[in-house]
Amino acid sequence: MLARVNATRMELLKLKNRLKMARRGHKLLKDKRDELMKVFLARVRETRGLRGDVEKTLERAYRELAVARAAMTPGALAAAVSSPEAEVVATVELENVMSVIIPRLEAEVKGNPHPYGLGYTTAELDTAVRETHAAFRSLVKLAEAERAVELLAEEIEKTRRRVNALEYVLIPQLQGAVRSIAMKLSEMERSNASRLMKIKDIVRAK
Amino acid sequence: MGGPEAAAVFRPLGLDVAEVEDGSGAEQALERMAGGEHALVFIEEELGIGLADTIARLKRRPLPVISLVPGVRGSRGTAREAIRKMVERAVGADILFKGDS
Numbered sequence: 001m002l003a004r005v006n007a008t009r010m011e012l013l014k015l016k017n018r019l020k021m022a023r024r025g026h027k028l029l030k031d032k033r034d035e036l037m038k039v040f041l042a043r044v045r046e047t048r049g050l051r052g053d054v055e056k057t058l059e060r061a062y063r064e065l066a067v068a069r070a071a072m073t074p075g076a077l078a079a080a081v082s083s084p085e086a087e088v089v090a091t092v093e094l095e096n097v098m099s100v101i102i103p104r105l106e107a108e109v110k111g112n113p114h115p116y117g118l119g120y121t122t123a124e125l126d127t128a129v130r131e132t133h134a135a136f137r138s139l140v141k142l143a144e145a146e147r148a149v150e151l152l153a154e155e156i157e158k159t160r161r162r163v164n165a166l167e168y169v170l171i172p173q174l175q176g177a178v179r180s181i182a183m184k185l186s187e188m189e190r191s192n193a194s195r196l197m198k199i200k201d202i203v204r205a206k
Numbered sequence: 207m208g209g210p211e212a213a214a215v216f217r218p219l220g221l222d223v224a225e226v227e228d229g230s231g232a233e234q235a236l237e238r239m240a241g242g243e244h245a246l247v248f249i250e251e252e253l254g255i256g257l258a259d260t261i262a263r264l265k266r267r268p269l270p271v272i273s274l275v276p277g278v279r280g281s282r283g284t285a286r287e288a289i290r291k292m293v294e295r296a297v298g299a300d301i302l303f304k305g306d307s
Contacts, residue, residue: 040296047289050248055276092245103271105246132216143246145272146285150265154291 007184015181026085026166033159036098040152043145050142054135061131070125097148100155105144108137207235209250212275216248226253233260240264240272248275251284 093104208258213225222244225286226232232253237260239247249257274285 034292037297042290048286051286081281103245103270107246138250139273139275140246143248143271146273146289147271149289149292153296156296 007181007188009185012178012181012185013177015174015178019171019178022166022171022174025173026163027167030157031161031164032098033156036100036152036156036159039097040149040156043149043152047142047145047149050138050145054142057131057135057138061128061135064124064128064131068122068128071122073126097152098155100151102148102151103144105140107140207232207239207247207254212250232257236260236264240267240270244270246270248250249273251276255284 089108091106093101093106095104207223207226213223216223222239226235232249236247236249236257247270249261249272264270264272
């Protein structure tokens, strides 16, 4: 334990430096935690809005699809959507937010999303696909934001633990050690001074 | 990944759709998708609930991003609940969702 250290000036100096370092680390980590929290909460709010949008749009899409399914045979419906003419072009980048690596996703649908003959399908299928298409961009953004929230939450937890360890364990320990050394040193000095005085008395008495 | 309804609306957009009905097939499909070249995997919420363990394991990697989307039976609020839990973990208290949801 830190409390049982040699009471020397060297040790005192070393401990004081460590304490200074710990305080600086603590301040930095605290700033990091606050900043992460800011980003995190912004992202959380973003996911809430997007979730709502996505859910509503997809719900509409499925409702339209239900009508389409009622009007078409399952085979015809499956055949209508079985050979897509569109494709998804996606790019992924990794972004570093306060040392947290967060993926950035971009994706868009290229080409014709209605790959079927208009004569064989109902208008509801068109609407369903169009709604899904509209939801797609939000879906991608939502996936990205939710992933970011997850990663940030982990990092915040880690950082908070470190801040607390410094604040409530390491820094008080160092402070205690510094104080006890300082006290021992001054005690030694006093005893030395009184010894010198005593010796002086003895020498003078001769 | 999802049932036939999800396949019908997502396939025309050019997404790689795995049509699955139940848990066992879904797990294999998810492993295949995560192992392949997909950056982003959408899973229908109702399937995702059964796959929670596999998803948790796959989330240790940065990619793919796995996202739960509401299925044909509407949203169950699983993803929302997950976010709420994460806020609680990070902040130490539920500060955003009090009252609602």
